[in-house]
Amino acid sequence: MNAELQCRICCNDKGNKIHIAREMMFGLRDNFEYLECGQCGCVVIVSAPTDMSRYYPANYYSFGQISYKHHPLKIFLKKELVKYKVFKQKSLLGKILSYKYREPEDFYAWVEKTGLKFDAAILDVGCGSGQLLLKLRRFGFATVSGIDPFIKQDIHYEGGVSIRKMSLDEINDKYDLVIFSHSFEHMPNQKETLQKAYSLLRPGGCVLMRVPVAGTYAWKTYGVNWVQLDAPRHFFLHTVASMKLLASHVGFKRVDTVFDSWDFQFWGSEQYLQDIPLRDKRSYAESYDESLFTKEQIQSFRDKAIALNKQNDGDAASFFLFND
Numbered sequence: 001m002n003a004e005l006q007c008r009i010c011c012n013d014k015g016n017k018i019h020i021a022r023e024m025m026f027g028l029r030d031n032f033e034y035l036e037c038g039q040c041g042c043v044v045i046v047s048a049p050t051d052m053s054r055y056y057p058a059n060y061y062s063f064g065q066i067s068y069k070h071h072p073l074k075i076f077l078k079k080e081l082v083k084y085k086v087f088k089q090k091s092l093l094g095k096i097l098s099y100k101y102r103e104p105e106d107f108y109a110w111v112e113k114t115g116l117k118f119d120a121a122i123l124d125v126g127c128g129s130g131q132l133l134l135k136l137r138r139f140g141f142a143t144v145s146g147i148d149p150f151i152k153q154d155i156h157y158e159g160g161v162s163i164r165k166m167s168l169d170e171i172n173d174k175y176d177l178v179i180f181s182h183s184f185e186h187m188p189n190q191k192e193t194l195q196k197a198y199s200l201l202r203p204g205g206c207v208l209m210r211v212p213v214a215g216t217y218a219w220k221t222y223g224v225n226w227v228q229l230d231a232p233r234h235f236f237l238h239t240v241a242s243m244k245l246l247a248s249h250v251g252f253k254r255v256d257t258v259f260d261s262w263d264f265q266f267w268g269s270e271q272y273l274q275d276i277p278l279r280d281k282r283s284y285a286e287s288y289d290e291s292l293f294t295k296e297q298i299q300s301f302r303d304k305a306i307a308l309n310k311q312n313d314g315d316a317a318s319f320f321l322f323n324d
């Protein structure tokens with residue numbers, strides 16, 4: 001049997017389909033084969049380029065330090081807000097703050113789902129400049145750190161947030177929460193990576209996996225023009241089924257899923273249908289004025305994303321993997 005035609009998650013070799021997708025973030029338009037599994041639905045690159053550097057040019061993402069000012073008073077207030085909104089501790093201050101600070105609800109949902117305490121040890125894998133870690137720090141989570149093998153050098157922020165230039169294999173500390181926020185889909189060894197993350201968890205710990213989700217409306221509608229396929233940088237586009245299967249193989253006992261897709265799935269994919277790369281000057285990602293879309297269209301994409309999330313059919317989700 002041709003191993004290339006076998007699903008790398010569930011090993012199925014029946015009814016699998018090959019799709020040809022193009023590099024469209026930078027408009028290089030190189031072709032890549034992806035295999036869609038007939039059983040678990042996972043969409044996987046057949047063979048990744050040996051040298052990926054062409055696909056991660058210097059302007060891919062900002063890997064440098066971002067500006068962060070550590071304000072203990074603001075952190076105190078945001079902690080009061082988390083206590084009020086998530087831990088349900090009644091207080092007038094919490095109530096007032098809940099009107100002042102309007103964070104997206106998904107942030108509170110994370111804290112609630114993972115059962116995080118303020119002293120929880122949190123590791124963000126593939127965190128880049130550490131945007132998400134700094135957000136957690138602002139909300140009072142003090143023991144947060146990140147790793148990313150692709151940053152230039154270690155980064156140290158005020159308030160004790162450090163990001164180390166290293167890979168997951170080099171980590172041996174224990175954590176209450178290990179986060180992969182849109183990084184796992186870029187990693188070639190899915191099972192080994194998740195196994196390593198599992199081994200770092202304390203009892204009652206959780207892996208939070210934020211990834212694009214295949215098999216959903218955007219994939220069915222746009223196919224290889226689905227913007228989050230992102231060939232060839234995304235190696236694995238999981239479905240809910242393939243993620244659950246992988247998690248159970250590794251030993252996780254329970255998986256909760258919260259869909260959190262946004263308007264990107266529509267405007268990005270509509271642009272690819274019209275052969276407009278993501279970083280093109282006509283792209284909505286670059287400028288609204290030169291883009292294809294009216295304000296009303298963008299608003300309707302946002303509304304549609306919210307509706308799809310409610311139907312568990314958005315193209316991105318947070319998977320919470322629990323070890324007990």
Ligand SMILES: [Zn+2]
Pocket residue numbers: 007008009010011012037038039040041042242
């Ligand atoms: Zn499969």
